[in-house]
Amino acid sequence: MxxxxxxxxxxxxxxxxxxxxxxxxxxxxxxxxxxxxNIPPGxxxxxxxxxxxxxxVNFPRxxxxxxxxxxxxxxxxxxxxxxxxxxxxxxxxxxxxxxLVTYLYSKxxxxxxxxxxVGLTIxxxxxxxxxxFGHTIAKYLDDENDAxxxxxNQGRVDAMDGLKEAIENEARSQWQAEGQTTLFEAKKxxxxxxxxxxxxxxxxxxxxxxxxxxxxxxxxVNIQRRLQQKHMVDWVVNNVLKSISPQQEKDMLAKCIxxxxxxxxx
Numbered sequence: 130m131x132x133x134x135x136x137x138x139x140x141x142x143x144x145x146x147x148x149x150x151x152x153x154x155x156x157x158x159x160x161x162x163x164x165x166x167n168i169p170p171g172x173x174x175x176x177x178x179x180x181x182x183x184x185x186v187n188f189p190r191x192x193x194x195x196x197x198x199x200x201x202x203x204x205x206x207x208x209x210x211x212x213x214x215x216x217x218x219x220x221x222x223x224x225x226x227x228x229l230v231t232y233l234y235s236k237x238x239x240x241x242x243x244x245x246x247v248g249l250t251i252x253x254x255x256x257x258x259x260x261x262f263g264h265t266i267a268k269y270l271d272d273e274n275d276a277x278x279x280x281x282n283q284g285r286v287d288a289m290d291g292l293k294e295a296i297e298n299e300a301r302s303q304w305q306a307e308g309q310t311t312l313f314e315a316k317k318x319x320x321x322x323x324x325x326x327x328x329x330x331x332x333x334x335x336x337x338x339x340x341x342x343x344x345x346x347x348x349x350v351n352i353q354r355r356l357q358q359k360h361m362v363d364w365v366v367n368n369v370l371k372s373i374s375p376q377q378e379k380d381m382l383a384k385c386i387x388x389x390x391x392x393x394x395x
Contacts (some may be wrong), residue, residue, distance in 0.1 A: 203256065 179185060199207040211219040233239040
């Protein structure tokens with residue numbers, strides 16, 4: 130109704146004044162209905178938990194009523210009648226109102242001129258409009274208020290979904306970070322294998338260089354021995370040939386031919 134729309138405006142004003150906000154909001158759960166049987170279905174409330182440092186005694190939170198207060202005669206609040214009851218009884222408020230109006234008219238403080246009847250007509254039209262179209266207007270305003278609450282609640286739900294997604298991403302990041310330890314161990318093993326491979330390669334390189342140098346020394350010694358042997362053989366042959374005279378050579382050649390002929394006959 131109109132009071133609910135006004136309450137929503139008061140809530141917005143309270144947020145801008147001192148940061149006070151009402152703690153009763155519409156929600157979709159039914160957990161709060163069991164504690165308060167006066168709340169109809171679909172009108173559940175969600176109580177916000179306060180921190181230990183919040184002073185709710187001296188600075189209580191504003192509470193937006195879900196429904197307007199009771200009235201009498203269509204526009205007089207019930208609290209006014211309750212104020213007179215302890216002092217004047219049940220009929221006191223009515224007598225006070227009647228006497229006050231009679232006094233105002235008798236002293237001509239309020240004059241029944243043409244504007245009075247215009248105002249009376251306006252009041253009658255207003256009452257007729259409220260009786261005829263009040264429920265429709267109230268339903269429209271309630272729907273608008275519900276739409277505003279749903280939009281605000283959707284923002285809260287979106288924020289919670291974003292936070293849940295952030296938590297899931299953080300958990301995934303932690304899981305990936307834990308997997309990095311295994312990756313680091315594998316990288317360390319790969320580096321150790323590379324170091325071992327390089328060490329063995331360099332050892333083989335040293336071995337190859339040493340073997341090549343030793344082979345060079347061995348080949349040098351072998352060549353020197355072959356040259357010495359060849360020189361010695363040539364020297365012996367030359368000296369033997371020099372020691373044989375031409376006559377001895379002819380005699381030996383003849384002796385060889387005769388030996389060959391004897392062998393041929395045998």
